[in-house]
Amino acid sequence: MYTATLLCNPARPVLEPALIESLRNxxxxxxxxxxxxxxxxxxxxxxxxxxxxxxxEDLQGMGVDLVIQxxxxxxxxxxxxDMDSTMIQQECIDELAEEAGVGARxxxxxxxxxxxxxxxxxxxxxxxxxxxxxxxxxxTKVLEERITLMPGGKxxxxxxxxxxxxxxxxxxxxxxFTARVAExxxxxxxxxxxxxxxDGKLTGAAGRPILGREAKVEALEQxxxxxxxxEADVIAVGDGANDLGMLKRAxxxxxxxxxxxxxxxxxxxxxxGDLTALLYIQGYAQDEIKx
Numbered sequence: 001m002y003t004a005t006l007l008c009n010p011a012r013p014v015l016e017p018a019l020i021e022s023l024r025n026x027x028x029x030x031x032x033x034x035x036x037x038x039x040x041x042x043x044x045x046x047x048x049x050x051x052x053x054x055x056x057e058d059l060q061g062m063g064v065d066l067v068i069q070x071x072x073x074x075x076x077x078x079x080x081x082d083m084d085s086t087m088i089q090q091e092c093i094d095e096l097a098e099e100a101g102v103g104a105r106x107x108x109x110x111x112x113x114x115x116x117x118x119x120x121x122x123x124x125x126x127x128x129x130x131x132x133x134x135x136x137x138x139x140t141k142v143l144e145e146r147i148t149l150m151p152g153g154k155x156x157x158x159x160x161x162x163x164x165x166x167x168x169x170x171x172x173x174x175x176x177f178t179a180r181v182a183e184x185x186x187x188x189x190x191x192x193x194x195x196x197x198x199d200g201k202l203t204g205a206a207g208r209p210i211l212g213r214e215a216k217v218e219a220l221e222q223x224x225x226x227x228x229x230x231e232a233d234v235i236a237v238g239d240g241a242n243d244l245g246m247l248k249r250a251x252x253x254x255x256x257x258x259x260x261x262x263x264x265x266x267x268x269x270x271x272x273g274d275l276t277a278l279l280y281i282q283g284y285a286q287d288e289i290k291x
Contacts, residue, residue: 001071002045004029005281007273008064011151013038015064023055036286040277044071056269065272067281073251075282077229079160080220080246082238083171083178083192085114086256087153087185087275092177093127095146099138102130115259116241120172120212125205128195132204136197139176147177149185152275157186158290159279166227170219172212172242191219217245237278238262254278 004027008014013036020032024043032043048068049055056066084091091114097106106127113123157167169182169190182190194207209215216238224231236243236250239258247253247266255266256275263269270277279289 002048002068003042003071003074003283004045005035005040005042005067005069006059006064007035007040007067007270007277007280008038009272010036010039010274010276012063014062015039015041019062019064033285035280035284039286040273040280042280042283060271063272065270065277067268067270069252069268069281073232075163075284076160076235076251077165077233078224078227078235079156079165079167079278080216080223080234080236080250081167081169081187082216082240082243083169083181084173085239086237086243087150087169087181088177089148089150090146092142092147092173093124093131095142096131096134096138097127098146099142100131100134106130114240114242114262116244116261120242121210124172124193124210124212128202128206129204131195131202134202136200136202139195143177143180147181149181150275152273152277152279153185155289155291156275156278159284159288161186162290166223168219168223170211170216170246172210172216172240174206189223191215213242213245216243217249220246220249235278235282237275252281254281 015038020041024032027049029043029045032041034041059066091110094107097103109123112118167187169178169187171178171192173192174195175192178190178192193211196203196205232251234250235252236246237254237256254268255263256270
């Protein structure tokens with residue numbers, strides 16, 4: 001059995017009953033259930049529809065995301081999340097670069113790296129090098145003035161943790177940022193790269209080894225093994241090429257507002273919903289979601 005979930009941006013509830021019923025009838029689905037009126041609904045299916053991606057494409061133009069996955073084991077025991085452009089709305093290194101006066105150059109490198117066009121470690125090393133001499137105090141300034149949480153993140157963490165799940169933040173960014181974000185959102189642990197400093201200024205280097213794509217896969221393996229759960233019990237979320245390894249290994253790998261080349265390799269693509277979408281695709285209803 002499969003479950004089809006349709007959802008949209010909670011800030012713009014555009015999901016209509018007629019659309020749900022039309023699709024349910026076309027695919028021979030059982031009775032639909034509203035998880036959040038106007039925002040998310042689901043219905044069971046006996047088999048995966050042949051025209052799944054054609055319908056997905058049509059729904060994208062309506063501002064609606066479609067996810068179809070096996071019904072069994074949808075509720076996960078662990079959340080493994082990227083940070084930049086996933087749990088927060090910015091790329092931390094881009095914001096530091098703005099303060100250093102090299103914003104445009106660094107943003108271009110970041111975009112190409114996240115799209116898989118550049119080697120992640122080389123791109124990170126180059127970008128960090130451009131920050132050399134920046135006062136360490138700028139990190140706090142960026143955290144306080146430039147970083148904003150992705151909508152739905154607090155609800156995602158609170159709801160899954162009440163249900164007994166473990167949450168790990170694994171970023172190709174920096175511990176100076178993941179520590180704060182993890183604390184605010186309630187992650188159980190965080191892993192990231194380290195910005196090296198000397199005499200109160202950034203040295204232009206990052207600590208080794210660089211945490212990239214393989215380190216995220218290792219985090220999935222290590223943490224799930226430590227918890228005694230299967231990788232199938234993990235829901236992972238990210239947006240960049242360095243997230244693909246963990247997204248493909250996890251039981252549910254969610255490409256959230258991801259780069260096109262990344263989304264193309266994932267079965268679960270959320271382009272319109274916020275982080276509460278990760279709850280809806282697990283079958284949580286609005287009245288189960290915690291703040």
